[in-house]
Amino acid sequence: MTTETLDRLVEFRHDLHREPELGFEERDTSRKVCAYLDALGVEYVSGIGQTGVVAWIVGSAGKSDATVGLRADMDALPIEEKSGVAHTSTRAGRMHACGHDGHTSMLLGAVEHLTAHDDFAGTVYFVFQPAEEGVGGATAMIEDGVFERFDVREIYALHNWPALPIGQYGLIPGPIMACGDRVDITIHGRGGHGGLNPHGCIDPIRIAAELVHKAHTIIAREVDPLSPAVLSICALQAGDLSGFAVIPDTAKLCGTIRALDDATREIVRCRLRRLCESLEHYYGAEIELMIEDKFSVTFNDPAATETAREVIGSCFGEDTLAPNYKPCMGGEDFSYMLAERPGAYIHVGSGDDDHSRGLHHPEYDFNDRIMPAGIQLFTELARKSLEKQQTQA
Structure with a gap:
């Protein structure tokens, strides 16, 4: 050339x-x-x-x-x-x-x-x-x-x-290259006053914090260590920083699932669904989970x-x-x-x-x-x- x-x-x-x-x-x-x-x-x-x-x-x-x-x-x-x-x-x-x-x-x-x-x-x-x-x-x-x-x-x-x-x-x-999913989670709780009546709220931030922590253990304890996979919660939005004493009604999370085979991918998806369902029942919240297929392997x-x-x-x-x-x-x-x-x-x-x-x-x-x-x-x-x-x- x-x-x-x-x-x-x-x-x-x-x-x-x-x-x-x-x-x-x-x-x-x-x-x-x-x-x-x-x-x-x-x-x-x-x-x-x-x-x-x-x-x-x-x-x-x-x-x-x-x-x-x-x-x-x-x-x-x-x-x-x-x-x-x-x-x-x-x-x-x-x-x-x-x-x-x-x-x-x-x-x-x-x-x-x-x-x-x-x-x-x-x-x-x-x-x-x-x-x-x-x-x-x-x-x-x-x-x-x-x-x-x-x-x-x-x-x-x-x-x-x-x-x-x-x-x-x-x-x-x-x-x-791995397969990839987009994960969107919306937690519908019940907002209120963070000082006056937090006990009367269904705090979506509290639920989100627990969800993030437990979701990041799925790979370590639910997936074969010889089958590479990733689950990352990459964004969390809830409340307003100017409302320092306001518990919001909702929290939204976004992340991704990656794996090198469809069987492992489905295990991660299944465990995340189960986690959302368990938190939903325990806290009395409503949790919407959407998993969108972005890439195949x-x-x-x-x-x-x-x-x-x-x-x-x-x-x-x-x-x-x-x-x-x-x-x-x-x-x-x-x-x-x-x-x-x-x-x-x-x-x-x-x-x-x-x-x-x-x-x-x-x-x-x-x-x-x-x-x-x-x-x-x-x-x-x-x-x-x-x-x-x-x-x-």
Whole structure:
């Protein structure tokens, strides 16, 4: 890839970073992606899953039924940026804090490279997905018929990973990212005077405090220690700090459940339901518990993982694969695409002295230094997948 092309892609990434859009609001982002594809003369369909885009290139090296998909996410997060970079967000309360601007730009780089070097047999599909951040973008594209409209037989995705140094890659077969639930709890008690008649109240703050304490023991005492799981209560709202003697009527809590298999996930869900029911009966309160499925387990197909290992080894060296790599308890809705088609999800090391902030941090910024490697990895994954499919046909 020429310096000129790389500079253009970096500037494209910076432009996306300056104008971030949340899930299903990526109208400007989609238009910019489509404009880039138009300039390359690449065919595409937009508006899939609301704001998603799918482009494709048919190789010139003979007719083949082999197909492969490469996916990148496009949405930003509701975070106020504090990175201080020159291309910082111009939209208040919106920020590319997970590097999706970089993923989109790398995938466009792969489109550009394969357009100029189409000496392969088969079809490569480029899936620009909206709304990855827990709001159902992958599901929306699937429900919109992405895999019926485009015959994708394998699919791959990358994610920049600040926890790994540049030049390292995280890849394992089986679960690599956890399933994830959003938990919302509302405790309906009976408010009153905190000094005059606390005994006449059903104090939702007292109940919430006990619930938080006991919920955080579920993993330690209810789950097999060899089955990784997480239950975190991450927010609690009740009362008003100006009302120092007012016991409120309600308290609201929010949190998350994570696990690497559905059986463990259901155990945690069941125990949390039982805990809420027991506190409800004991205190005479009403407790509403809602558990929303956000992500399934991101499961790497063993054969596709081996393909990715071969590509990483040949492109960057076997020693760049992080040794003894472990699954992450974060979630990823690429999991739903992997449930439909075999494929693999790869962590691309992006950490260095200037990029030490983790994902979703207000001071985070995507590391442009990994862009050439990400583009190369995307393109070679496509080539290797098509090659293997033809060999096995």
